[in-house]
Each structure stands twice: as C-alpha cells, then as structure tokens.
Amino acid sequence: MEKLKIAGGYPLKGTVRVSGAKNSAVALIPATILADSPVTIEGLPDISDVHMLRALLEEIGGSATFTDNEMTVDPSSMISMPLPNGRVKKLRASYYLMGAMLGRFKKAVIGLPGGCYLGPRPIDQHIKGFEALGASVTNEQGAIYLRADELRGARIYLDVVSVGATINIMLAAVRAKGRTVIENAAKEPEIIDVATLLTNMGAKIKGAGTDVIRIDGVDQLHGCRHTIIPDRIEAGTYMILAAAAGKGITIDNVIPQHLESLIAKLKEMGVPVEAQDDQVFVGHAEHLTSVDVKTLVYPGFATDLQQPFTALLTRAEGSSVVTDTIYGARFKHIDELRRMNANIKVEGRSAIINGGGQLQGAKVKASDLRAGAALVIAGLMAEGITEITGLEHIDRGYSNLVEKLNGLGATAWREQLSQEELEQMKNA
Ligand SMILES: CC(=O)N[C@H]1[C@@H](OP(=O)(O)OP(=O)(O)OC[C@H]2O[C@@H](n3ccc(=O)[nH]c3=O)[C@H](O)[C@@H]2O)O[C@H](CO)[C@@H](O)[C@@H]1O
Ligand SMILES: C=C(OP(=O)(O)O)C(=O)O
DSSP states (O other): EEEEEEEETTTTEEEEOOOOOOOHHOOOOOHHOSSSOOEEEEOOOOOHHHHHHHHHHHTOEEEEEETTTEEEEOOOOOOOOOOSSGGGGGGGGGGGHHHHHHHHHSSEEEEESSSSOOOOOOOOOHHHHHHTTOOOOETTEEEEEEEEEBEEEEEEEEEOOOOHHHHHHHHHTSBBBBBBEESOOOOHHHHHHHHHHHTTTTEEEEBBBSSSEEEESSSSSOOEEEOOOOHHHHHHHHHHHHHHHHHEEESSSSOOGGGGHHHHHHHTOOOOOETTTTTEEEOOOOOOOOOOOESSSSSSSGGHHHHHHHHTTTTSEEEEEEESSOOOOOOHHHHHHHHHHHHHEETEEEEEEEEEOOOOOOOOSSSHHHHHHHHHHHHHBSSSSSEEEEEHTTTTOTTHHHHHHHHOOOEEEEOOOHHHHHHHHHHH
C-alpha cells in the first residue's frame, strides 16, 4: 500500500492534458454488453474503475483488451453469470451491469454497488425504471436479482434527477419492445456520450441531454468504434488547482461549455480564466475573493468539484459558504483540511470557510475520490510536506496523477507505507 507525498509551495505552470471522462467510461464499458460484435472505445482514462469493469466483463465470459487507453470488448460469448460480490463492491458504476445485462439477457444478479461514500446513495429510481420495463427486481442478501420474460417500453418519470438511473434505464430500454420515455431525466454530458455510443451501435435514442429522453427499442445492436468525451471533473480539478497554486496553467483536451459554472465562479473570485476551443487557461491571482457556492444538477456547479473547490476557498480572504444540495454529507474532507490548519466548520449541508490563512503540510487521509483531490490541492498550497493515504480512492478517478502534477512543476511522489504505518491504519 502506498501514500502520496507532496512538497507544497512550488509555483506550478505549463500544460496538463485531461483524460477521458470516468463517469462516461464506467457506463460505456458495460454498454458494450448489449452488442453482438466487438466494440472499441478510444481515449479511456487509465484508472482503477476502468480496469475493474474490464475484469467484470471477463468474469461474464467477454474478452476485453486495454492498450494505449483503447479498450476493445468482444461481447459475443458473454453469459449472465451472477456477480453478487467482489469487484462490484469496489465501484459505484457496477450498477450499470444491471441495466446492460437485463437489456441483453433479460436476467442478472448484481451485488449492491460500492464507490464513494457520500451519505446514503439509494438506487430506488433505477429499480423503479427496471420494474416499469417489466422486470421483477428483488434484493436478496445485498444482491439485486433482476428477471423479465420480456422488456416492454414504458413512460418513466424520475422522482429524483439521477445520472445513474437515467443511464441505467437507457441501457435496458434500448433492447426493450416499443417506446420508452424517461421524464425528468438527468442532462449531464456523460448521458449524451453514452447515447452516442448506443446510437452508433444501432439504438434509437432522441433527447439525450434534455430532460425527456425517447428510446425506441431494437432487436439487435452491433459493434462500433467510439471516442470518449474529456473528463470535465478532472479538467475542473486542474483548473481549481491552477487557481490555488498556479502561475499560469493551460488545461488541454477540455470542452469549456461543460465547465461554465466553474469558470463563472473562478472569475467571481478574481481568477483570470480564458477558454478557447479545447483548452482553458487559468492565470494567477495574488488575492482571491471569497464566494458562496451551491452544488446543483448539470449545468449547475458539480457536486464532484465541491470538495476540491473548498480547498481553494481556504486561500480566499473572508468567509465563503459551500452548500451541497446533492450529497448533504459530502464533507469528510473537512476534518482533514482542518488538520492542515484550515479554518472551516460544517453546518448541516454547508461548509463555512474562513479563508486567507496559510495551510501547513500534515498526514491526512482521503476518505473518497474528490476528498483526495481536495487534499492534493491543499498539499500543493501548504507549507512543508503533506502525506496522503487512501490512494485507492484517488486511483479510481485520476489518471497518472503524479506524472501530471510533476509535469506542471510540482514535487510529488508515491512511497510504500511502512510496516508501522500499516499497523496504525489497521488499528485506526
Ligand atoms: C458513476 C457516476 O456517474 N457517478 C456520478 C453520479 O453518481 P450517481 O449516478 O450515483 O448519482 P445520482 O445522479 O444518481 O444521484 C443524485 C441524487 O439523487 C439521489 N438518488 C439517486 C438515485 C436513486 O435511485 N435515488 C436517489 O435518491 C442520490 O442520493 C443523490 O442525492 O452522479 C453524481 C451526481 O452528479 C456524481 O457525484 C457521481 O460522480
Ligand atoms: C462520486 C464519484 O464517483 P462514484 O459515483 O463513482 O463513486 C465522483 O466521481 O466524484
């Protein structure tokens, strides 16, 4: 097991290239199950979620190769093997195996998903959708059993705007008989990316990216080649990092329209930001103004950028309030930032940051993926050395993090944990 060490205070500049979107990748890979011939996805991020899903596809009899960020999946020999435990619990997006396997085999047994703990993360809307399509869904000892004689299109109104439920229902509905209409659908760019892949495979989908998606089911889907969209959350993380510790950083391979709410907030803080084509330049501002932020569904401020943004706000003079309306308990990074001398308190769904003080390096733990990103940013701003454990969370979503940081002039490296540190973690 490793820890990440960061020597803070180095001025960062240069260009960093963003990888393919994790939240697309984790849906695109299960979507290949629905085809009858090989599907190739280009530009995938080299992260543990991708490798975990590749292994899960192999567990059900598929073949999947991963070279130079490109995955080719041959789904022709897959069978509906139960996946109640093991890898499915290591990531959130294993829930997409439910929709994809239900769509292809009309049956599946999948363990309840893992992923970042951000407070309760129910999947009732996914289940509501599968049931509306004609499936029986039961939860037996932590695994979801899905079965249908036939899937039939239906009109499904989501009570909560959910990225996962929208995509999962889409995955099952593309092979259902007749028309499915998803109302109050999520509008995140990753949903459009998944719909694009499915359409290239022969599916009939209209309205992805709006709150009403219409799907006309087809009998068969075929292989194709698809290029994934860039990761707006990774891009946003580097933009925040640039505002926190940069002296002029270009973030390359970005769709700036995906980041409008973050760009607006950075500008409000006094950070110079220029977007051009597929790049965003973030300049240096000596003084940052405090701002209030509320997370919302897309195109609002992404909850996945809330934690990194909180780290940045420790540099802004005055008091800022960050409210997470999506995950009211997404504040596990706050105690760790406090260890680094940040002045922050949590009240209900909000964190109140009194910024302007100097962060100090400390030994901290990433409790989840974006908490990890927040600690990396804090470590780059801090005086002295920061040691971050819990790297298995960070590795779920950030490709080549150390290489990318050091490419900007940071001093960051990974080290094995000592026997004593491993013992301490076991007893913690
Ligand atoms: C793999 C992936 O794409 N993960 C993203 C996805 O997670 P995920 O798809 O799990 O998040 P959702 O969009 O489903 O969740 C949004 C809100 O709806 C609630 N909800 C969701 C489903 C449901 O059946 N019932 C219910 O009540 C959730 O608890 C949450 O409060 O979107 C989140 C919100 O943008 C991001 O933080 C995650 O990075
Ligand atoms: C919460 C996240 O991921 P997941 O839904 O995969 O746990 C995230 O990407 O910030």
